[in-house]
Amino acid sequence: MFFLLNILGILVVTGLVYLCSPAKRIVKWRSILSLFIVELLITWFMLTTTVGAWTIDKIASFFTWLVACANSGISFVFPSVMANETVDFFFSALMPIIFIVTFFDILTYFGIMTWIINKVGWVISKISGLPKLESFFSIQMMFLGNTEALAVIRQQLVVLKNNRLLTFGIMSMSSISGSIIGAYLTMVPAEYVFAAIPLNCLNALLIASILHPVEVSKDEDIVYVPPKEERKDFFSTISNSMLVGMNMVIVILAMVIGYVALTSALNGILGFLVNGLTIEKIFGVIFSPFAFLLGLGGQDAMYVASLMGIKISTNEFVAMMDLKNHLNELDPHTVAVAVTFLTSFANFSTVGMIYGTYNSIFGEKGSEVIGKNVWKLLVSGMAVSLLSAMIVGLFVW
Template sequence: MDILLGILAIVVVFGLAFLMSNDKKNINYTGLGIMLGLQLVITWFMFKTEIGAAIINGISAVFNKLIEFGTEGINFVVGGIVVGEGGVFFFNVLLLIIFFATLLSVLTYLKILPAIIKYVGGLISKITGLPRIESFNAVNSIFFGQSEALIAIRSQFHHLHANRLFIVCASAMSSVSASIVGAYIQMLPAEYILVALPLNMFSALMVASMLNPVVVPKEEDIVDVKDVSDDRSVFEAMGNGALEGGKIALIVATMLIAFIASLELVNWLIQLVFAGITLQQILGYVFAPIGILMGIPMNEVIDAGAIMGTKIVTNEFVAMLEFQPMMEFMSEKTIAIVTVFLTSFANFSSIGIIAGTVKGIDGDKARLVSGFGMKLLIGAILTSILSATVAGLFI
């Protein structure tokens, strides 16, 4: 029964994307089939084979070791501060972003990451028939945040008409930055977060290329990774990466304060009219139907829907913090589905971040992004539903 519901959820996602498409005749159905097949194979391999489990455990072990290294740096700076049981979220989780951002900056300066991204993106383009820039950006978005991913292809922006711009923005919005994956792993199961990364990459490409299909002449499909870093030495790369990571940590902390406080304010206002009702409960009922299709058990779907809705109206960190204490009472299937759903930047605030980044690169194209902002969010929500549903099929 769960498999049938999951298949129905996938059909619903593709059906909605088809109905919203602005060019149904040019949808690349062969590419869609290949990417969905790759998703199913990857998820089956990771969850159902010993080799896949070993790969996930190995990657998790690498992240945990990196977290240990990052914690040493944090303890040197703030180790003398006495805190209560459980520590301080800013110290224990957010400051780790600094170390991970430093590593990414160094790997980018050394042209290790750009080479991997270019050739993996090229392979995806060849297999699926999608344009190279869109495929490159989809892989790039696994490692870098929304702004950084778009900045990395700024030299190709003159090639991007409206539909192509939509797809690269959708990939940026439906992914997460590798610099904050370490923070996510501190809150939710690592295996589901790590599987969400490739699932979201393919889901974003599938949904976006249905919503806004593209046909690109060969001469306009060029990817350049020569000038991805402005750093002049590995030490400058370390310094700039650390500063960028510190900025991200402070931004996340600031947004958490604002969103959590605002959520409490909204709940207080709601309860003035409807005693005992919260925004989370309302969102739970709104998302319950799709949660059932995704495979979440009936007795958990309201609570799970509340977390998914919270993620969209606030951000993934707020939702993860609310979901963390609930996992003790949830089934493994629900934990997997919700974790994959939460592992993306699909929320209202991301529209502004992406529009602002594009404006800094090309003011004319920023107006295009503002015009399809809500369509971007709907596409990102469909992406999260698709990824979480595929993951749930194998739990």
């Protein structure tokens, strides 16, 4: 019965997203089905084979190395901070952006990133029938995270029309940052974290293709290569990259502080009106039907629904810390779907981070496409998290 509920959940989430789509006529269902089949194969490979676990571990190791390189620079400037057993979000997740942006801009300078976008994007687009750049971006988010991934391909984005820019904003709700994977692994089982990462990225492409389908001509489905006359010398390029990264850190920091503070203020108002009422509890009630559709029983469903409410109103860290204290009390299926659901940045703060990133890259006019479509970003983020959890749930009982 619970297995059938899990399957029904996948159909319900997909159907609800389709109902929200303003362009139902051009949804490419063949592409959606192709992506879904690939996701089932990936999940089977990662959760049931030794080779799959080894592969994901090696990929994660590369990005862990990148973060370690970034941390060496941060430690030089802030040695006492980085020597602490626990490091604040600003230093652990935001400051590494400066180096990661610079590293990938160097790859872009020498044409390596452009080549990868073309080839990897071509493979995914052939499987899915979707545009190259969007296809590559879904893979790029796997460990880079939304803000870093957007910054890395900013030269590609500045030449796109607003309808495609919105696609990247929608997809950006469903990533995580390689810099915080280690923090996740101290709280929840690693296999479900690593299963969620590729599923979230492919589901981001899948959901965006339903919620905001865009027809891209062959002439537009290309990787932009800046003309030689626009190309600066190497040291000017990397210096500018570092400044771009620092600007992003400041903008994102402001957005995160603001949105978390607004949530706290809203909880204060709600608590004044109704004793004990919080935005987390409201969202927990709203998402409780979806918790049952994850294939969960009554008590476990309500607990996972409360984790959903905590995640969207605050962040996944708070929810994971709560889950960590209950892991031994929950059955394997509940743990699998809960961890998978929580492994993404889908919450209100992330909308602010994406808006801030767009503002830093495109200016106020370019960021309007995000401000006017916040609901699409939230629908996408929650739908992707639910789909990923439901797919993992099919393999763990």
